[in-house]
Amino acid sequence: MTASRTIPLVPSASVHEHAWMTESVHLTSDGRVRYVRCAGCSVRRVDVDAVAVAPPTALTREIG
Numbered sequence: 001m002t003a004s005r006t007i008p009l010v011p012s013a014s015v016h017e018h019a020w021m022t023e024s025v026h027l028t029s030d031g032r033v034r035y036v037r038c039a040g041c042s043v044r045r046v047d048v049d050a051v052a053v054a055p056p057t058a059l060t061r062e063i064g
Contacts, residue, residue, distance in 0.1 A: 031048050045063070
């Protein structure tokens with residue numbers, strides 16, 4: 001089989017700097033859970049603010 005007939009295993013993703021906007025915030029026993037959406041591509045993500053002095057970390061992978 002030649003290279004022109006193969007199917008890439010990983011689809012190419014558009015690469016850009018996400019502009020995360022908070023859609024909602026909920027307080028939980030693990031900290032503050034933040035639901036965010038990229039203003040540019042509408043991908044959504046869930047972040048958790050576990051400690052007030054640390055930046056938010058992604059709790060889920062990007063969807064969309």
